[in-house]
Amino acid sequence: MKTINNIILNIRKRFLIGLAVSISALALMSSCNSDDVGGNLYTFQSKMMGQFLTDTTDFSEFARLLDTTKVMGLLNSYGTYTCFAPTNTAMKAFYQEKGKKSLNDFTLDSLKIIAYDHLINGTEVLYSNFVVGRLPQMSMSDRYISISFGTTGQAFVNKTSKITQNNVLVHNGVIHVIDEVLNPTHEGIVDVIAADPKFTLFYDALMATGLADSLLRYKDDTYDPEKFKHLITVAREANQWYYHEIPLSRKYGYTLFLESNETYAASGITDLKSMKAYAANVYNAVYPEDADITDITDRRNSLNRFIAYHIINKQLSYSKIIDAYDTSHMLPNRDMYEYLEPMCPNTLIEVKKDRLAKTTNNLNYIRETGRVVRITSNYDNDAVNGVYHEINSILAYDQLVEAEHSTKRLRFDGASFFPELTNNNMRGRGITSPGPGPNLQFRLPRNYIDRLSTSEQTVVSYLTADARYQNYEGDEIFLGATSGNLYDFTIVTPPIPAGTYEVRFGYLTNGKRGVAQLYFDNIPAGVPLNLNNYATDVSIGYEVPGTVQADLEGIENDKMMRNRGFMKGPACYKVVQTGWSSGENARYSPAALRRILGTYNFPVASNHLLTVKGLSGGEFMFDYLEFVPTSVLESEDIY
Numbered sequence: 001m002k003t004i005n006n007i008i009l010n011i012r013k014r015f016l017i018g019l020a021v022s023i024s025a026l027a028l029m030s031s032c033n034s035d036d037v038g039g040n041l042y043t044f045q046s047k048m049m050g051q052f053l054t055d056t057t058d059f060s061e062f063a064r065l066l067d068t069t070k071v072m073g074l075l076n077s078y079g080t081y082t083c084f085a086p087t088n089t090a091m092k093a094f095y096q097e098k099g100k101k102s103l104n105d106f107t108l109d110s111l112k113i114i115a116y117d118h119l120i121n122g123t124e125v126l127y128s129n130f131v132v133g134r135l136p137q138m139s140m141s142d143r144y145i146s147i148s149f150g151t152t153g154q155a156f157v158n159k160t161s162k163i164t165q166n167n168v169l170v171h172n173g174v175i176h177v178i179d180e181v182l183n184p185t186h187e188g189i190v191d192v193i194a195a196d197p198k199f200t201l202f203y204d205a206l207m208a209t210g211l212a213d214s215l216l217r218y219k220d221d222t223y224d225p226e227k228f229k230h231l232i233t234v235a236r237e238a239n240q241w242y243y244h245e246i247p248l249s250r251k252y253g254y255t256l257f258l259e260s261n262e263t264y265a266a267s268g269i270t271d272l273k274s275m276k277a278y279a280a281n282v283y284n285a286v287y288p289e290d291a292d293i294t295d296i297t298d299r300r301n302s303l304n305r306f307i308a309y310h311i312i313n314k315q316l317s318y319s320k321i322i323d324a325y326d327t328s329h330m331l332p333n334r335d336m337y338e339y340l341e342p343m344c345p346n347t348l349i350e351v352k353k354d355r356l357a358k359t360t361n362n363l364n365y366i367r368e369t370g371r372v373v374r375i376t377s378n379y380d381n382d383a384v385n386g387v388y389h390e391i392n393s394i395l396a397y398d399q400l401v402e403a404e405h406s407t408k409r410l411r412f413d414g415a416s417f418f419p420e421l422t423n424n425n426m427r428g429r430g431i432t433s434p435g436p437g438p439n440l441q442f443r444l445p446r447n448y449i450d451r452l453s454t455s456e457q458t459v460v461s462y463l464t465a466d467a468r469y470q471n472y473e474g475d476e477i478f479l480g481a482t483s484g485n486l487y488d489f490t491i492v493t494p495p496i497p498a499g500t501y502e503v504r505f506g507y508l509t510n511g512k513r514g515v516a517q518l519y520f521d522n523i524p525a526g527v528p529l530n531l532n533n534y535a536t537d538v539s540i541g542y543e544v545p546g547t548v549q550a551d552l553e554g555i556e557n558d559k560m561m562r563n564r565g566f567m568k569g570p571a572c573y574k575v576v577q578t579g580w581s582s583g584e585n586a587r588y589s590p591a592a593l594r595r596i597l598g599t600y601n602f603p604v605a606s607n608h609l610l611t612v613k614g615l616s617g618g619e620f621m622f623d624y625l626e627f628v629p630t631s632v633l634e635s636e637d638i639y
Contacts, residue, residue, distance in 0.1 A: 043169045049083060050075035052170045058177075061091035062118075065103055069112045071119070081173035082120040082137070084145070084157055086181045087164075094181035116141035117182045124174045127166040130155060133380055134317035136324070136429045142249075143184045144317060146380050158182055158382070189254050189386035190215050196381070198260045198390070202307070205275055209304045210297040211311065214343065215254050218385040223250035223448075231443035231459070242439040244461075250448060253315025253423035254386035257363070257375070257395050267394055279306035282398045299345060309344035309397050314422040315386050316340075318379045321361050322351045324428030325413065327465045327474040327576075331585060334572040334639055339412055339494060346495040346605040347397045348405055363391070364401050371400070406497035409636060410627040411570075414477045417491060418449045421462055431474060431576070432464045439466045441478070451492035457485035470508055470575035470583075470592050477622040479612075486614035487516075493608045496627050503597045504567065505610075506624040508581070509534050510591065514618025518597060519611035525597035526565055528615055535590040540566045542590050544583075554587075567594035572639040587638060599630060 044052055050072045053059045062085055066072040075081060086094070095102060103111065119140045129135075134144040148156045155163040161180035168175040185192055190212045193203050206212045228246050236243040269275045276296070283302035284291040290300040298304060322338040330336060336353040352362040352372075363373040378390035421427040426442050433439040442462045446454055454460060458481055465474025481487040503520060513531030517524060535542030541561055545554030545568075554568070561567060569586025583589035602608075612620060628636060 041167045045171045048076045049170045049173050058087050061088045069115045071115045080124050082125040083175045084118045084178050085175050086178050090180050133319035189383035192383040199258050201261050201264050202258050205307050209307050217252040220250035228445040242441050244443050246443050247424045251423050255312045255316040256388040257310050257391045258388050276303050279303040282396045305344045309342045311343040312340050314419045320428045322353050325473040329474045329573045341494045366400050406499050412625050413473045414622045420449050440464045453490045455488040457481045458487040458489050467576035470581040472573050472624045479620040488613050490611040495607050497605045500601045500630045501627045502599050504594045504626040506594050512619050514616035517613045520597050521609050565596045
């Protein structure tokens with residue numbers, strides 16, 4: 001049995017010549033840790049992961065844990081695994097922390113959870129793949145693993161466990177050595193907040209309003225993936241350019257943006273009474289018709305609205321608020337926006353990624369004043385069914401926010417409509433192909449998505465981002481029908497502020513897509529849409545900008561296309577790998593189009609319905625929706 005340092009050192013010595021070189025190698029290896037930017041690759045590909053852990057003295061306690069739980073057999077089999085391996089010192093410190101003397105003092109079930117907390121099955125996550133915040137790949141215990149970096153570049157797992165050696169490659173995966181056992185909480189989001197002394201004021205209000213009762217769900221126990229395996233018609237083993245998976249569970253999740261007691265105190269909020277007064281001052285101005293509602297458990301009450309505005313029914317780690325959707329498709333010189341729907345009825349939270357300022361996760365930026373709410377360094381506080389982030393100032397849907405949201409173009413990626421895609425780790429995985437492998441396409445069982453109703457014949461898929469797709473944020477909602485049938489579905493949109501809007505449907509054409517009738521709020525949106533027609537079709541009249549001498553910017557062509565009910569794609573995204581489509585951005589691609597559904601007046605802020613009925617065979621894809629106040633149409637940019 002050898003320590004990992006000795007093993008690595010011996011391998012190095014075989015290849016290094018000369019005493020001086022050997023001595024320098026020894027110094028390097030004895031100090032090897034994750035401070036080395038990019039990581040170091042140490043290869044032991046003759047050994048399976050389980051064998052390597054067994055043969056290395058530093059991991060004898062962890063190896064015993066794997067043996068006891070029968071997990072060792074898995075790590076000695078073919079497949080691909082990532083292991084965060086705690087040293088013996090880390091394991092013994094964990095026993096002491098838990099008031100135990102050895103592994104023998106733990107139940108077998110708890111030991112299995114501990115083992116699974118340290119393993120990712122199905123992928124090799126190298127040091128170079130680490131992102132700040134939660135990794136997109138989940139552990140075998142179905143928990144997220146978060147990565148952070150210290151001031152000197154040291155990498156930490158779940159905030160406190162330091163990676164002391166990284167990128168130890170074995171035959172079936174990679175090992176990262178850690179100095180502290182991973183021990184994620186198994187409490188719900190409400191209990192985790194209750195235990196954090198920084199947020200007692202928010203917690204008291206959460207309980208008093210009864211909103212804590214809305215944060216208790218974790219998993220739909222009635223969902224059985226075995227019933228839907230027939231939806232997989234292309235397996236990964238088929239070696240096609242894409243493959244199908246089905247969701248293995250149907251989990252719920254929550255994200256909370258929390259002000260600390262100290263932040264509240266700076267605004268005069270020191271107890272529930274003063275918080276009520278603050279909330280009334282804000283929300284009674286926005287909703288004067290509800291000013292007399294004093295029952296704080298009523299969803300129309302000002303305090304209830306104030307607390308509910310901090311809660312989203314998606315589990316959004318710091319990177320999945322917006323950064324995870326910033327794929328290579330998005331132009332790096334254009335700001336990005338994402339819209340979150342909080343539990344406060346009929347409101348939105350805008351998230352801005354500011355390219356010039358190089359800041360992300362800016363909440364409710366006000367153009368006129370520059371006011372913005374930002375997430376502090378205290379983010380990704382984990383719970384079994386959610387996550388919370390501390391914010392640096394008070395988050396509220398006041399008159400400034402309402403005015404901001406109702407006077408600008410709102411563009412929603414289609415996948416952002418559905419919390420299930422985020423809560424079950426489908427959206428925000430980055431570009432899945434080409435590169436790591438073929439495109440991953442999730443087949444979604446009927447009724448899996450709450451805000452998507454379909455006929456029995458309709459087949460719904462979520463296509464993860466692909467370099468070959470010329471899609472906004474790289475991904476798309478993809479629909480079809482069983483053989484000989486037509487698709488028919490209805491989507492519930494996020495809430496849109498009151499006002500008069502031009503509504504647009506963004507999509508990508510190709511020769512495999514048929515004809516469909518679109519309806520908005522149950523009213524036909526013009527004539528049927530032929531998704532086979534490229535923009536160069538005479539019925540659309542697209543001209544590539546720069547190709548007509550008299551209209552180099554394409555502005556006159558824009559006007560002509562608008563008269564026919566169409567627009568070019570926005571110039572804020574592109575195709576990464578040309579082939580199926582091309583152009584320096586979507587504006588230059590005849591495959592990327594926007595269909596103007598019509599102009600609509602919304603007397604109150606509310607959700608809306610988009611219904612699509614297939615009129616011929618073929619595919620249907622849904623990329624994004626735009627809601628543009630008519631007051632800004634004349635000044636709207638091409639992005």
